[in-house]
Amino acid sequence: MTKTVFSGMRPTGKLHLGHLVGALSNWIKLQDTHHCVYGIVDWHALMGEYEQSEGIRANIFEMAVDWIACGIDPERSIIFVQSDVPEHLELQMFLSCLTPLGWLERNPTYKEQLREITTRDLQTYAFLGYPVLQAADILLYKANAVPIGEDQLPHLELTREIARRFNSMYHVDLFQDCAAILTPTPRLLGFDGRKMSKSYQNAINLSDSPEEIVKKVKAMITDPQRIKLTDLGHPDICNVFGYYKVFSPMKEQDVFAWCTKAQKGCTECKKILADEIIEYLRPIREKRLKIEKDRAYIENVLKEGSARASAIAKKTMTDVRKAVFK
Numbered sequence: 001m002t003k004t005v006f007s008g009m010r011p012t013g014k015l016h017l018g019h020l021v022g023a024l025s026n027w028i029k030l031q032d033t034h035h036c037v038y039g040i041v042d043w044h045a046l047m048g049e050y051e052q053s054e055g056i057r058a059n060i061f062e063m064a065v066d067w068i069a070c071g072i073d074p075e076r077s078i079i080f081v082q083s084d085v086p087e088h089l090e091l092q093m094f095l096s097c098l099t100p101l102g103w104l105e106r107n108p109t110y111k112e113q114l115r116e117i118t119t120r121d122l123q124t125y126a127f128l129g130y131p132v133l134q135a136a137d138i139l140l141y142k143a144n145a146v147p148i149g150e151d152q153l154p155h156l157e158l159t160r161e162i163a164r165r166f167n168s169m170y171h172v173d174l175f176q177d178c179a180a181i182l183t184p185t186p187r188l189l190g191f192d193g194r195k196m197s198k199s200y201q202n203a204i205n206l207s208d209s210p211e212e213i214v215k216k217v218k219a220m221i222t223d224p225q226r227i228k229l230t231d232l233g234h235p236d237i238c239n240v241f242g243y244y245k246v247f248s249p250m251k252e253q254d255v256f257a258w259c260t261k262a263q264k265g266c267t268e269c270k271k272i273l274a275d276e277i278i279e280y281l282r283p284i285r286e287k288r289l290k291i292e293k294d295r296a297y298i299e300n301v302l303k304e305g306s307a308r309a310s311a312i313a314k315k316t317m318t319d320v321r322k323a324v325f326k
Contacts, residue, residue: 005030005181006143008039008082011059012049015066016203017277018188018196021246026147026183028071036077037141037309040064040302043082043089043133047126064298066206069288074301082137084306087313091136094320095162096129098169103161104128108154135159139175140313147181156180170323188246189239193221207288210278217274222266223259233259233266240266240273248276 007027009019030036040063045056060081072079082088105128113122138146138159146156156178163175189195190202197203204216223238225231235241235256244255251272258264291297 002033002035003144004037004141005034005145005147006037006039006138006141007147008041008044008137009063010045010048011040011042011056011063012045013055013059013198014203014205014207015063016196016198016205017247018203019066020070020206021188022149022183023147024067024070024072026181027077030147030181031073031076034145037143037312038067038072038077038079039082039137039309040080041082041137044130047124047130047133048120048122050124050126051120060302061295061298062207064302065288065292068291068298068301069284070206074305078305078308079301080305080309081302084302085140085309085313087140087310087317088133088136090317091140091313091320092129092133094324095132095135095139095166098165099129099132099162103158104131107131107158109151131155131158132162135162138178139163140316141309142175142316143178144176145179145181147183149183153180166323170326172323174319174323187242189242191216191220191239193239204277206281206284213278213281214271214274217270217277218267220270220273222270226259226266229265230262232262235259240270243273243277247280248273251276 007023009015009023015024027036027038040060042056042060045059046053049056064079067079068074134155135158138156139162148156160177163177167173167175190197190200191204192200192202194200194202204213208216217240220240220243222240223233223235225237226233238259241252241255241259244252248255255269259269
């Protein structure tokens with residue numbers, strides 16, 4: 001029996017290279033082996049962006065375009081918008097009733113974001129409880145696995161704890177433990193050397209034009225120990241070399257050689273990298289330019305995906321109500 005995978009992304013801005021190599025590339029492969037349910041989780045976006053929510057609707061469309069352009073196939077995967085399936089919030093309500101407050105307060109990501117994000121007020125009931133909505137997202141489709149990075153393992157363990165508590169409390173075997181499919185995320189920093197992030201505005205976006213890519217790559221921080229053209233380089237501490245490893249592995253040995261032997265300067269090296277990234281993204285860019293013009297197609301994909309997701313969600317909620325109100 002084919003196993004089910006669930007994953008989602010918050011529509012809070014443009015998707016970038018980090019999303020492609022860190023998540024989407026893995027999602028695409030999973031379509032060959034799993035029944036895939038991929039949600040554009042706009043309620044999760046609203047929990048953090050409620051003060052500036054006007055961009056969420058436009059971001060939903062752009063995210064759907066990016067997913068399909070990258071290779072998420074609506075014929076093989078369910079692509080839907082979370083808020084089109086109200087059962088997500090209904091299941092969250094059931095699970096909230098039995099989730100101890102201490103489980104949420106100990107969430108390391110919650111504490112980290114409260115500490116680091118100072119531009120928004122996250123001291124809200126919804127933000128504290130967002131892991132319960134995450135659990136509902138996964139359990140609603142009875143997913144067997146979720147593709148995640150190691151930093152998200154505590155979230156998935158909380159989902160397991162909530163599922164076990166539900167089963168134990170209502171003497172059912174409705175929800176099974178959901179396994180993690182660890183995503184091998186390459187070390188891909190922003191062009192300023194910091195973590196690639198929408199908020200830092202240091203990302204190369206999937207929708208960037210070739211001219212924008214060239215401009216951003218030119219601005220990339222290189223080996224700080226290489227001051228002059230004749231200085232020998234140190235590729236292992238150079239952000240540009242890290243990009244070559246991901247987007248042009250066939251050139252990795254050549255780049256290492258010309259850098260360590262000072263055969264090419266950083267400016268020329270970045271020019272070559274920009275060309276490699278442009279070529280890497282060319283099929284995605286061409287498909288994106290084609291489908292973004294057909295708004296009706298994208299809206300139909302999301303409508304059909306939400307209908308397919310709703311059919312599964314309604315069945316699960318029928319079982320949940322029977323368990324709770326028997």
